[in-house]
Amino acid sequence: MEQPIIEINGLTKYYGSLKAVDNLHLAINKGEIFGLLGPNGAGKSTTILMLLGLTEPSAGEARICGLNAARNPIPVKRKVGYMPDNVGFYNELTALENLTYIGRLNGIPEAEVKDRARNMLAEVGLEAAIHKKAGAFSRGMKQRLGLADVLLKQPEVIILDEPTLGIDPTGVRDFLELIRQLSQAQGLTILLSSHHLHQVQQVCNRVGIFVGGRLLAEGNIETLAANLFNAAPYAVQVTLKTAISETNGLEKDILRLPAVSKVTIDGTVVEISGQEDITPDIVRFFVQHGFDVTGVQQKSYGLDEIYQRYFENNLKENVSNEKSSGLFQRSFFSRFKKQ
Amino acid sequence: MKSQAAYFNGLFSAGSKSNNQPPHQATNPFFAMVRKEVADQVHSWRFIILAGLILLTFLGSMYVSLTNISKAVSNINDPDRLYLYLKLLTTTDGSLPPFHIFIGFLGPLLGISLGFDAINSEQSGGTLIRLMAQPVYRDSVINAKFVASLIVITTLFLSLNLLMIGGGLIITGVSMEPSELMRILCFVILSVIYVSFWLNLSILLSVKFRQPATSALTAIAIWIFFTVFYQIIVNVIIKAFLPSPDVLSQDQLVAYNRIILTFLRFVPSQLYTDATTTLLMPSVRSLGPLTMEQMAGAIPSPLSVRESLLVVWPQVSGLIAATVVCFALSYYLFMRREIRT
Numbered sequence: 112m113e114q115p116i117i118e119i120n121g122l123t124k125y126y127g128s129l130k131a132v133d134n135l136h137l138a139i140n141k142g143e144i145f146g147l148l149g150p151n152g153a154g155k156s157t158t159i160l161m162l163l164g165l166t167e168p169s170a171g172e173a174r175i176c177g178l179n180a181a182r183n184p185i186p187v188k189r190k191v192g193y194m195p196d197n198v199g200f201y202n203e204l205t206a207l208e209n210l211t212y213i214g215r216l217n218g219i220p221e222a223e224v225k226d227r228a229r230n231m232l233a234e235v236g237l238e239a240a241i242h243k244k245a246g247a248f249s250r251g252m253k254q255r256l257g258l259a260d261v262l263l264k265q266p267e268v269i270i271l272d273e274p275t276l277g278i279d280p281t282g283v284r285d286f287l288e289l290i291r292q293l294s295q296a297q298g299l300t301i302l303l304s305s306h307h308l309h310q311v312q313q314v315c316n317r318v319g320i321f322v323g324g325r326l327l328a329e330g331n332i333e334t335l336a337a338n339l340f341n342a343a344p345y346a347v348q349v350t351l352k353t354a355i356s357e358t359n360g361l362e363k364d365i366l367r368l369p370a371v372s373k374v375t376i377d378g379t380v381v382e383i384s385g386q387e388d389i390t391p392d393i394v395r396f397f398v399q400h401g402f403d404v405t406g407v408q409q410k411s412y413g414l415d416e417i418y419q420r421y422f423e424n425n426l427k428e429n430v431s432n433e434k435s436s437g438l439f440q441r442s443f444f445s446r447f448k449k450q
Numbered sequence: 451m452k453s454q455a456a457y458f459n460g461l462f463s464a465g466s467k468s469n470n471q472p473p474h475q476a477t478n479p480f481f482a483m484v485r486k487e488v489a490d491q492v493h494s495w496r497f498i499i500l501a502g503l504i505l506l507t508f509l510g511s512m513y514v515s516l517t518n519i520s521k522a523v524s525n526i527n528d529p530d531r532l533y534l535y536l537k538l539l540t541t542t543d544g545s546l547p548p549f550h551i552f553i554g555f556l557g558p559l560l561g562i563s564l565g566f567d568a569i570n571s572e573q574s575g576g577t578l579i580r581l582m583a584q585p586v587y588r589d590s591v592i593n594a595k596f597v598a599s600l601i602v603i604t605t606l607f608l609s610l611n612l613l614m615i616g617g618g619l620i621i622t623g624v625s626m627e628p629s630e631l632m633r634i635l636c637f638v639i640l641s642v643i644y645v646s647f648w649l650n651l652s653i654l655l656s657v658k659f660r661q662p663a664t665s666a667l668t669a670i671a672i673w674i675f676f677t678v679f680y681q682i683i684v685n686v687i688i689k690a691f692l693p694s695p696d697v698l699s700q701d702q703l704v705a706y707n708r709i710i711l712t713f714l715r716f717v718p719s720q721l722y723t724d725a726t727t728t729l730l731m732p733s734v735r736s737l738g739p740l741t742m743e744q745m746a747g748a749i750p751s752p753l754s755v756r757e758s759l760l761v762v763w764p765q766v767s768g769l770i771a772a773t774v775v776c777f778a779l780s781y782y783l784f785m786r787r788e789i790r791t
Contacts, residue, residue: 156790157790165579165582165789166788166790185585185586185587188583188584188585188586191583193580194580195576195580197576199577200575200580201490201575203493213580213584215477215482216482216483216581216584217479217585218479257580260580264584
């Protein structure tokens with residue numbers, strides 16, 4: 112078994128009494144694209160900052176390429192390219208100047224630094240804007256420049272914090288395609304955080320769902336779905352022409368089919384869920400029993416459902432948390448009113 | 451510098467052991483940062499405007515002193531009359547203050563304008579976090595900002611004074627005493643220290659406040675407080691608390707005067723004015739009141755450079771201490787702060 116390139120063991124971070132990251136364990140292998148998925152304020156950015164050694168963890172450790180990020184931040188930063196959310200550049204410098212500056216900070220020899228910056232800008236599709244001031248860049252162009260900036264140091268690991276925030280849909284597609292190509296071409300490990308599940312679904316090999324500082328689940332999308340809907344990962348919805356009069360007998364008959372675990376009948380619609388995909392058997396069953404089937408729809412669980420499901424579970428906790436903050440607010444406002 | 455930076459890293463990251471830097475690094479990242487900061491400062495409008503302002507006052511006061519120089523040099527009662535170049539810096543006919551008084555006034559503005567957005571504009575622009583993600587030590591950022599501004603200030607003052615010396619040589623043809631050169635160089639160093647105090651104060655405020663406007667206004671408020679209100683407040687308090695001078699003996703009067711002077715010397719510009727006056731006028735022997743016993747037998751002649759420096763040494767060390775305290779505070783706050791936006 113290969114040593115994972117990113118290893119997080121029991122990472123915890125407190126901001127005052129607020130627990131931003133709670134006992135996080137995670138391992139990411141070389142060449143993987145890992146998506147950190149979670150709502151705003153879930154602790155994704157804090158985790159990333161701790162990975163880079165930019166914030167000290169309260170407990171636990173993060174190791175990148177075998178190096179402890181909190182103890183050896185400089186060698187770690189040499190190997191990791193990081194693009195923050197709202198990436199910013201020196202507005203009064205041109206794209207090329209911005210990149211050469213970062214190149215110099217990374218110790219690229221003076222003779223090479225301009226050429227390498229130029230090549231990088233061409234690679235991310237900014238050759239036309241090479242001498243344009245970064246202040247005049249659009250959001251999407253800045254994001255591309257940010258990617259060039261990350262790649263310039265030839266990192267082993269790339270960490271992208273909300274890379275698709277604020278770009279239009281075509282821009283997002285191009286950007287994600289670029290990331291995927293780069294990962295394949297150079298064997299890079301990529302960790303990206305996002306709250307856009309569809310985008311994560313497009314490029315990531317594996318995702319981790321991160322809510323309230325805790326990693327609720329990790330794995331590829333199929334395993335996640337299987338974990339969550341473990342009772343019945345596959346569901347088929349069959350629509351019939353006429354409503355079923357005698358439901359009980361039919362239900363028992365369907366349940367006798369292999370791998371079926373649940374059946375609900377509602378007028379003309381029959382929903383069957385089970386452990387395996389047996390859509391052909393189900394259709395055959397209905398036809399053999401003389402029903403007129405007008406539609407068969409297979410349901411698959413995307414990240415949407417997974418996301419929704421996790422947040423529903425989490426909602427209950429939030430409600431109890433909000434009580435105390437609500438109390439605080441009330442007293443604050445009442446004090447205001449008195450004045 | 452490099453080894454020092456490595457030492458600091460060891461201090462703050464609790465003993466990093468492996469420092470596997472590539473053997474031949476092209477440019478030290480610290481100097482790359484200094485280079486970029488200097489370029490930024492020199493290209494920025496605020497520096498161009500303030501440097502232009504200082505150049506204008508320099509030319510104005512030089513013009514005034516050059517037109518009055520013959521009168522000043524032929525004044526037999528003045529023991530300093532033979533120091534032509536010091537006279538160039540200090541002579542005036544009252545229409546325009548001499549150059550060092552101008553610097554006492556404009557120096558703080560220069561320092562504030564160079565430093566007030568050092569850290570917070572990088573943070574709000576999102577460049578600080580990107581910078582910190584590069585393999586550079588955190589303190590390099592603040593050190594580079596300080597060193598870059600220091601280079602800019604030193605270059606400005608040194609070139610202005612050398613310009614003055616060169617111009618004086620061409621116009622008057624009088625050769626220069628080594629002690630004069632020493633005094634002028636000390637004046638340059640003193641001005642740099644004075645401006646860097648205000649620079650560090652504004653860097654400190656830029657670490658503390660997130661909005662550049664807040665830090666700039668606070669720095670200017672501190673400057674105005676010290677230049678205008680502090681003297682007024684001290685005077686009001688003196689009037690309220692001190693007994694009437696008529697009932698005091700000579701000794702008591704001297705003692706009270708010393709206390710008042712001590713309070714007035716909390717103002718950086720007062721320290722600067724005291725120090726420059728002593729350096730540029732070799733006959734000044736004391737900055738406080740002198741008793742008759744002390745004056746008895748003294749010949750009104752210029753002091754040597756060393757003795758002038760001894761007279762102003764408390765002022766100089768006070769200025770250096772204030773500068774170092776400001777820098778240390780901003781260093782501490784910057785190293786401790788969360789850099790996320």
